[in-house]
Amino acid sequence: MESFVLRSWQMTQPGAPLVRAEHSVSQGSLADGEVLVKVAACGVCHTDLGFYYGQVRPGRALPLTLGHEISGVVVAAGAASQNMVGRKVIVPAVIPCGACDLCWAGRGSICRSQLFPGSDVQGGFASHVVVPGRGLCPVDDRALAHSKLDLSDLAVIADAVSTPYQAVLRSGLIAGDTAVIVGAGGVGGFAAQIAAALGANVIAVDVDQARLDALAEHGVKFTVCSKDKDPGAVRKAVTEKVKGEGWNPYLWKIFETSGHPRGQETAFTLLTFGAHLSVVGYTLEKVNLRLSNLMAFDAAAQGNWGCLPSNYPGALNLVLEGKVKLTPFIEKRPMSQINETLNDLHEGRMRRRPVLIPDDEA
Ligand SMILES: [Zn+2]
Ligand SMILES: [Zn+2]
Secondary structure, three states, X not given: OOEEEEEEEEEOOOOOOOEEEEEEEEHHHOOOOEEEEEEEEEEOOHHHHHHHOOOOOOOOOOOEOOOOEEEEEEEEEOHHHHHHOOOEEEEOOOEOOOOOHHHHOOOHHHOOOOEOEOOOEOOOOEOEEEEEXXXXXXXXXXXXXXXXXXXXXXHHHHOOOHHHHHHHHHHOOOOOOEEXXXXXXXXXXXXXXXXXXOOOEEEEEEOXXXXXXXXXXXXXXXXXXXXXXXXHHHHHXXXXXXHHHOOOOOOOEEEEOOOOHHHHHHHHHXXXXXXXXXXXXXXXXXXXXXXXXXXXXXXXXXXXXOOOHHHHHHHHHHHHOOOOOOHHHEEEEEHHHHHHHHHHHHOOOOOOEEEEEOOOOO
């Protein structure tokens, strides 16, 4: 029976350097619905930092392999999933059970039995991962070849692209809408590209001018650097631009992706009549808001956790069609540099989203 050596980087205690481990996985050890995915790449997310530095408790006990932004190839499968062997796939960051009341109601991203790789099951900072076959997003070989992208480029779709994609879908955004993205880094940058790809007039707000400049050639029509501006001044700048251009002054689709209290205040201050505010970023901090603005503007606010597997193909297509660019926003590194990379990300030394490629030491 065929067996595979699974090399991984394990978290043994919060903040301690990840430790390389190795064990073998045999074809026969896979359960009926499980598959073994050979990792092409795994993106590094701030959620991984939350687990690593002990601010967020993972779903299972240590030692644990982190990493939930995985692309790869199915190299072995349990009896029920044999048809997937050889397929290139993206592993969703949130894998719903598919059978509970929430899943049946179409709310699988909040399924209470969901699996989150790198928290509930061993994750993608490894040569291979064992995950359920259900929900995997297949990547068509011909479409990938035509896109000139590499499978490893697609890892960030698993969270950084799919999560804002679902938020954009749920906002009801249509072509011609005014969309404002607060927080133009990683997830926010992809949110801006997705909204632009769907035909919105996109405005990006960030404290960092360099991040805004990076988006200027990717569909964002106006940027506001909020470094020295209070939320009211940001609102004024955005409103004047919308008026000057004749864009839709109502029904704005606002996406808070910064995960900072100031960003949240700014996003809330941008509410207009009929606006939809999507809360995608996360912070433990509280903010002081006049919630009645939602009533006065007949506006809506909605949170977003992950992305349903059924929405992945739509997000993937935007990338394969070249409407959402990934490569200018990611930095690939050998997986053996994982400890330095976590540190660099934590210290704010990374301009792009790190993506780790398994190497000989992986
Ligand atoms: Zn993530
Ligand atoms: Zn479920």
